[in-house]
Amino acid sequence: AKNDGRGRFAFFDPSLQDGLSERRRMETEMRTAVEAGHFELRYQPVIEVVTRRILGFEALMRWRHPDRGMVPPDEFIPTAEDGGMIAQLTEWALLMACQDARRWPDGLKVAVNLSPVLFRGFGLVAMVADALAASGPESNRLELEITESAMMRDPDETLAILVRLKALGVRVLMDDFGTGYSSLAYLKTFPFDKVKLDKAFVRDIDQPTSLAIIRAVTGIAESLSVRTVVEGVESEAQFRRVAAEGCDEVQGFLFSRAIPPSTIKAMLSAPERV
Numbered sequence: 653a654k655n656d657g658r659g660r661f662a663f664f665d666p667s668l669q670d671g672l673s674e675r676r677r678m679e680t681e682m683r684t685a686v687e688a689g690h691f692e693l694r695y696q697p698v699i700e701v702v703t704r705r706i707l708g709f710e711a712l713m714r715w716r717h718p719d720r721g722m723v724p725p726d727e728f729i730p731t732a733e734d735g736g737m738i739a740q741l742t743e744w745a746l747l748m749a750c751q752d753a754r755r756w757p758d759g760l761k762v763a764v765n766l767s768p769v770l771f772r773g774f775g776l777v778a779m780v781a782d783a784l785a786a787s788g789p790e791s792n793r794l795e796l797e798i799t800e801s802a803m804m805r806d807p808d809e810t811l812a813i814l815v816r817l818k819a820l821g822v823r824v825l826m827d828d829f830g831t832g833y834s835s836l837a838y839l840k841t842f843p844f845d846k847v848k849l850d851k852a853f854v855r856d857i858d859q860p861t862s863l864a865i866i867r868a869v870t871g872i873a874e875s876l877s878v879r880t881v882v883e884g885v886e887s888e889a890q891f892r893r894v895a896a897e898g899c900d901e902v903q904g905f906l907f908s909r910a911i912p913p914s915t916i917k918a919m920l921s922a923p924e925r926v
């Protein structure tokens with residue numbers, strides 16, 4: 653660590669040693685934090701384009717850290733994936749999400765993000781089955797969001813797991829389409845119910861390539877009976893453009909940020925839903 657000249661200490665050249673011990677420390681903290689109940693779920697509404705009604709909510713994890721405040725998932729999920737803590741965190745998230753969703757009106761969906769590393773020997777199918785059995789709503793209300801890296805690592809194993817998950821009655825969604833080496837062929841090969849386009853496409857919707865991709869995905873999804881979701885819709889103008897492309901569902905700050913479970917009832921009963 654070196655003084656950065658403004659009285660703060662920063663690691664200009666963190667050695668592997670430092671990086672490792674920092675990660676270990678975080679893992680240990682995470683383990684305690686799960687037990688102490690310091691992890692929370694926030695829920696972002698998913699909106700049906702044609703009716704502008706709430707179809708369900710996506711669960712997004714937060715860590716309420718005693719010293720560091722609310723830690724966003726991008727800061728702790730990678731470490732959790734490296735050290736194996738992700739299994740415990742996901743087990744907790746599945747249980748919480750199912751439990752919360754049981755209090756919502758019938759038919760509203762709840763979506764939980766599944767890290768691609770869980771597709772490798774973490775007993776994912778049993779984990780989902782247990783969550784549904786312990787506190788679940790009807791299984792068809794649970795949606796699982798999966799990024800393409802799971803498909804890339806081991807396509808055969810991932811397909812086998814997806815088939816077993818679907819046999820439980822849950823729906824599966826291909827998440828973050830367009831951020832990596834996403835391929836539309838995955839929509840044919842894997843039994844996805846939905847595909848979610850990453851928010852980068854909406855941000856750049858004025859660029860011809862972004863619009864072309866939204867159009868292509870929507871077209872192919874339609875022909876495969878896969879629903880499309882677009883995330884990151886922040887303005888009415890973006891919403892209109894996405895709607896014009898025939899996307900089925902949207903999420904974004906235009907409608908709502910992720911909110912605590914305690915305020916969901918109020919949001920649902922507001923006369924003007926969104």
Ligand code: C2E
Nearest residue numbers: 712713724725726729745765766767884885886903904905
């Ligand atoms: P994601 O699954 O792509 O989730 C969407 C992210 O975009 C969320 O960030 C959400 O708050 C944010 N977002 C939603 N609408 C808008 C918008 O209109 N504009 C902008 N700029 N952003 C918007 P968040 O909650 O910080 O989550 C980040 C990522 O962390 C998620 O990306 C997901 O990959 C991961 N994550 C969150 N919760 C979990 C979890 O329980 N398990 C796993 N494995 N990953 C999680």
Ligand code: CA
Nearest residue numbers: 710765797827
């Ligand atoms: Ca997601």
Ligand code: CA
Nearest residue numbers: 828850851883
């Ligand atoms: Ca995304």
Ligand code: CA
Nearest residue numbers: 874877878879
């Ligand atoms: Ca459709």
